Amino acid sequence: MPGEVLFEFVQMGQVMRVAAIDEVTGTEVFVITPVNASRLHMQRLAHAKLMKKLGEPEPVAEPKKPGKYA
Template sequence: MTAAGGGAGGAAGGDGEVLFEFQRVGSYLRVTAIDGRTGVEVTVAGPATGSLELLKRTAISKLRFVQNKDARDAGKDPGNGRPGPKRGGLY
């Protein structure tokens, strides 16, 4: 089941349309929130018998957190002293 909902206020990517997908998996409900403008996607899970609104709010909070984190990371210099991503390959 997919449903669209209004966006919650926030920083990077806030105030846009958020699409929700609800998928029941056994005794829990998996909720995917997708920012309609940027396509950023997050997933949360909770009890299927729990509050649907709480799961939606949790998914929106996680979505905004990820978007804000991505916005902060985009402004950082890659040479910040931390090791870069591991790259696979043949040696």
């Protein structure tokens, strides 16, 4: 069972290196994202990669509401 997830952000030019670390196991993964991506998007991407590595099931995405272009 994963514990609290810690995030580390390091900007390297036009990209951001985002590390996600499981506090309990010490397992760490990282992703590279565009520096202009939202911080929330960066965290979600890194968190999803960490959960996959830890063997946790991915959360079910909420269905999109039908709209004009759906």
